Amino acid sequence: MNVANPMPSATPAASLVRTLGLVSALCGVIIVGAYQGTYEAAAANRRIALERTVFKIIPAAKSMTEWQATARGIRPAGGEAAEGAIKFYAAYAEDGSLAGIAVEGAAKGYADVVRILYGYSPDCQCINGIGVVATKETPGIGDKIITDKAFLANFKALDVKLDQALAKLANEVKVVKHGSKTDAWQIDAISGATVTSRAVGKAINDSAQALLPILLPEIEKLRKKES
Amino acid sequence: MSPESLSQIFLSAALANNFVLAMFLGLCPFLGVSARMDTAFPMGLASAFVMLVASLCAFGLNLLLSMFHLEFLRLIAYIVVIASAVQLVEMILKKHSPALFRALGIYLPLITTNCAVLGVALFQTAREYSFLQSLAFSLGAGAGFTLALVLMASVRERLQLSDVPGVVQGTALSLMLAGLLSMAFMGFAGLGA
Amino acid sequence: MKDLSQAKNFDEFMEGIWRQNPVFVMVLGMCPALAVTVSAVNALAMGFATTFVLVCSCLLVSLMRKLVPKEVRIATYIVIIATFVTVVDYVIQAVSLELYEALGAFIQLIVVNCIILGRAEAHASKHPPATAMLNALGMGIGFTIGLFALGGVREILGAGKLFGVSLFGANFQPWVVMVLPPGGFFVLGAWLLLFAAIRRKKGIPPAESKGCHVA
Amino acid sequence: MSSSVEIRSAPHIKSPRSVEMIMRNVVFSLLPVCAFFVYQYGISAAASILVVTAACLLTERLFVRLGRQSGDLSDYSATITGVLLGLTLPPGFPLWMGFVAGFTAIALGKALFGGIGFNVFNPALVGRAFVQAAFPAAIATYTPSFLPGRFTEFIPSSLAWPLMAPADTAAWLKGMQIDAWTGATPLAKWKFEGTLTDAGDLLTSLAGHMAVGPSPALILLCGAYLALRRFMDWRIPAAILGSAGLTAWLIYAIGGTKYPDPFFMLFSGGLILGAVYMATDMATSPVTPRGMWLYGSLIGVLTVMIRYYGGLPEGVMYAILLANAATPLIEQITQPTPFGKGASIRAGRSATYTLHPDYISREEAAAKMSKKRFFKNKPKKP
Structure with missing residues (x-):
């Protein structure tokens, strides 16, 4: 790449600059054209994929809006995302009532970061479904978090109640050894895929610890919306 | 922001998700220069250095591009800026540190923009790493690349003296060796999780 | 006369598919070849994306071959290639997000695939548009075939499927290693061994990777 | 070999300690370890070791014939690889996977590099790493030792059909009703x-019923024997x-x-x-x-x-x-420094060529010879 190579040139500099300018202009036009042409479709694709995941986690949902939470409280997403903001989605049932909230979580798994989306129900203060957004875990072992029925059963009513002061979870979400789940805030690990199971637990715990104390006091904001 | 800690990112890029052996980035220089230790090691260092430069450039550029909502120019901007920056560094090295230039300089044009270098820039952007995370990522990637090159060179130098069957010689043998090394590196999976 | 030019065109086209197959003969563009070929679909998608970039860039380079002074040749080519890669990147996003996520950053890495720069530099910059496109198309199809040969084998062994269709019944034990990084090296290595063995039998001298030394 | 000078690869040892003799002794020292392993896990373990060893020997034979490589079955090296590989696999490992492991060990770990003495990686471990990556679930399934009826009944996963997934051992083990059984190592x-x-x-x-390999004490004893006899x-x-x-x-x-x-x-x-x-x-x-x-x-x-x-x-x-x-x-x-040459060798080492000034790699030799270039008008450096 002789981009800045001060080679003694036989061609006059003006000609070089002119050619480069011409090429850049041409390429600029092509890129902008492609970007404009595909923008709508790509955005629609992304929205559909997201909605599909959210609606799978919260079966009652029919529509959703995107929100973000910062230390100062929650507000509808849009414009610049603030630094360190947590994204979540409020899902509404057909009659406009709040069906649940889908929250993003991520933690380092066996091969790479495992990204999940979990459904939070403010009524029971519990998690009632998870979906995996991205995972590169070993096929046949780590990807059991999507397929293993016993593991998914953990997320029927996973307890994430806040403590008295509404400052943190009353009980940390914990991943325990396969077959030794005793409390509602524990996750029964998949035998043979302990590392990935732990990543899911950590992702939920970290995200819930950060989000719920901000979210719960302002939950009415979400209920009112669109009803 | 990615949830990984700095040490996790470094270890993952260097060992568990090694750029060459797990992500297949930079295979051309890897197979081309790993025949001898005395070229492999400087090549590794030079690549690590270029990766660092690329990572810094990419981080700054990404900030700039997002500020003006010009994300669609990212690829072109990355490749042009990284190439120019490396060229600039090469010239500065030549002027101020001729010894270092002699050691690394001949490799710099070869790696100005290869998969591994552009990969550092693209992956750190895709994973939304912060500045320090990007730094850890590029340092880890460079260390991992050097390690893979040195190990490969160590093995290949020895195989020069072996009675390798004729059919296997050449690129096929290098690929098989890389596969075996990659298998050994799988032991690092989940490191620091 | 016409027959002759047709035969020549056919030659230009077939060069990349067989005699100079980028994957099996020249061993170029291995980074995407190994990273994304965990399934046949991914392999084909990557192959088509590369073919598109290859054909478009070669066409443009060939059209501009008289305009571009040789001092800024490489820089121009890179900018052109990067443009079409960006285009492909956006098109795939619009077509299928799933595919886009499976291929990840490797679509953008097509930019540094040395087949493309190599073709632009060695062929398109010296030939008229039609010939350049034919040659590029052949190369692209050859690359796609190579990727498919890798992706097919890896999907069949690594998941017991081809194009997502189960081949051996539910009880088949997949060889997970094939979809992991070492499997990529082993499968490509095995293909090269096979070709080396054939070549040896026919008495053709072994091929060596020419590497990518453009700069 | 008809020539009077026999050229061999490492290990270089003066007679009467031929490579064969060393290898034979290693095999003998492994026999008690194998016997104990079979005592722990019964016929499944015995079958596993036999199949893996047979796979190694067959593969060795195939490649020695095919590639005209040095090496012979009688040098015991393939036997050692097979036995060691068998000992590292879980006793209930499906036999067909064991065969794959044995084949890979010799093919990828040894024949690829030119046979005995030229292998870069330990062949047994290459086989083990391959099946670890290929069949991660099967290789993590360990059965406890000293199960009742281990000498009359195979562990069900052992007898899985070739290329098919093994049966679930956990259910079979539950039926055993052993106190505190566990499949985890x-x-x-x-x-x-x-x-x-x-x-x-x-x-x-x-x-008790532990999911472990052969006894470390026994291995140390056998190792001590080998070490004592040099x-x-x-x-x-x-x-x-x-x-x-x-x-x-x-x-x-x-x-x-x-x-x-x-x-x-x-x-x-x-x-x-x-x-x-x-x-x-x-x-x-x-x-x-x-x-x-x-x-x-x-x-x-x-x-x-x-x-x-x-x-x-x-x-x-x-x-x-x-x-x-x-x-x-x-x-x-x-590399040990020859007496009196410390300084000059250190200086030489810090310079480039470590082996020989004339030494060039195969790739370079090929590059020098080949006339055809991919990039015909390779840009020249000023």
Whole structure:
């Protein structure tokens, strides 16, 4: 790449600059054209994929809006995302009532970061479904978090109640050894895929610890919306 | 922001998700220069250095591009800026540190923009790493690349003296060796999780 | 006369598919070849994306071959290639997000695939548009075939499927290693061994990777 | 060989210690270990060792014929590979997978490089690593030892149809109704459940139904025999066990209860088997004494690091494979300096060519010879 190579040139500099300018202009036009042409479709694709995941986690949902939470409280997403903001989605049932909230979580798994989306129900203060957004875990072992029925059963009513002061979870979400789940805030690990199971637990715990104390006091904001 | 800690990112890029052996980035220089230790090691260092430069450039550029909502120019901007920056560094090295230039300089044009270098820039952007995370990522990637090159060179130098069957010689043998090394590196999976 | 030019065109086209197959003969563009070929679909998608970039860039380079002074040749080519890669990147996003996520950053890495720069530099910059496109198309199809040969084998062994269709019944034990990084090296290595063995039998001298030394 | 001078690869040893003799003794020393393994796990283990060894011998035979390579079945090296590989696999490992492991061990680990003496990695471990990556679920399924009826009944997963997934062993084991049965190895139990197994029990492997390999005590005894008769260098096992023990002890002393005691680290998993029989493979370990210490310590430290901080509970195999790759490098660094030449050699070493000034690689030779270039008008550097 002789981009800045001060080679003694036989061609006059003006000609070089002119050619480069011409090429850049041409390429600029092509890129902008492609970007404009595909923008709508790509955005629609992304929205559909997201909605599909959210609606799978919260079966009652029919529509959703995107929100973000910062230390100062929650507000509808849009414009610049603030630094360190947590994204979540409020899902509404057909009659406009709040069906649940889908929250993003991520933690380092066996091969790479495992990204999940979990459904939070403010009524029971519990998690009632998870979906995996991205995972590169070993096929046949780590990807059991999507397929293993016993593991998914953990997320029927996973307890994430806040403590008295509404400052943190009353009980940390914990991943325990396969077959030794005793409390509602524990996750029964998949035998043979302990590392990935732990990543899911950590992702939920970290995200819930950060989000719920901000979210719960302002939950009415979400209920009112669109009803 | 990615949830990984700095040490996790470094270890993952260097060992568990090694750029060459797990992500297949930079295979051309890897197979081309790993025949001898005395070229492999400087090549590794030079690549690590270029990766660092690329990572810094990419981080700054990404900030700039997002500020003006010009994300669609990212690829072109990355490749042009990284190439120019490396060229600039090469010239500065030549002027101020001729010894270092002699050691690394001949490799710099070869790696100005290869998969591994552009990969550092693209992956750190895709994973939304912060500045320090990007730094850890590029340092880890460079260390991992050097390690893979040195190990490969160590093995290949020895195989020069072996009675390798004729059919296997050449690129096929290098690929098989890389596969075996990659298998050994799988032991690092989940490191620091 | 016409027959002759047709035969020549056919030659230009077939060069990349067989005699100079980028994957099996020249061993170029291995980074995407190994990273994304965990399934046949991914392999084909990557192959088509590369073919598109290859054909478009070669066409443009060939059209501009008289305009571009040789001092800024490489820089121009890179900018052109990067443009079409960006285009492909956006098109795939619009077509299928799933595919886009499976291929990840490797679509953008097509930019540094040395087949493309190599073709632009060695062929398109010296030939008229039609010939350049034919040659590029052949190369692209050859690359796609190579990727498919890798992706097919890896999907069949690594998941017991081809194009997502189960081949051996539910009880088949997949060889997970094939979809992991070492499997990529082993499968490509095995293909090269096979070709080396054939070549040896026919008495053709072994091929060596020419590497990518453009700069 | 008809020539009067026989050229052989490492190991170079003066007669009467031929390679065959050493190898034969290694095989003999492995027999008690195998016998005990069979006593622990019954006919499944016996079948496993036999099938894997047969696969190794067949593959060796095939490649020796095919590739006109040096080496012969009578040199026992393929037998050692097979037996060692069989000992590292879980006893209920499907036999067809065992066959795959044996084939890969010889084909990828040895024949590829030109046969005996030229292999870069320990063939048995190449086979083991391959099946670990290919069939991660099957290889993590361990059955407890001393099951009743182990001499009359196969573990069901052993007899899986070729290419098919094995039967579920867990259900079969539940039917056994053994107290405190568990399919997890002591290392996996420690790593994922936080329960420690007594180091003394691990050493003998005699107590209760544990999912462990052959007894470390027995392996140490057999290793001691080999070392005493000078068929094996004692430095490598000593360096591995010393460094692993020391690292584990240091972490234990600093980190406390979070980490297991060093004895548990030493006697659990395959560390002893790896240290005594795998790491000492002559073709893949350094020949210089200082190199042996360095090589051994590298394995020991890596093993503990992978066990503590990696995703997998066991790391000996990977540690040895990595050290194998580094062996030529280690040998280069630790070349003994001839007396009186210290300064000049050090100077030479810091310069470029380590082997010979005229030495060029095969690639370069090919590059020099080939006339055809891909990029016809390669841009010239000013």
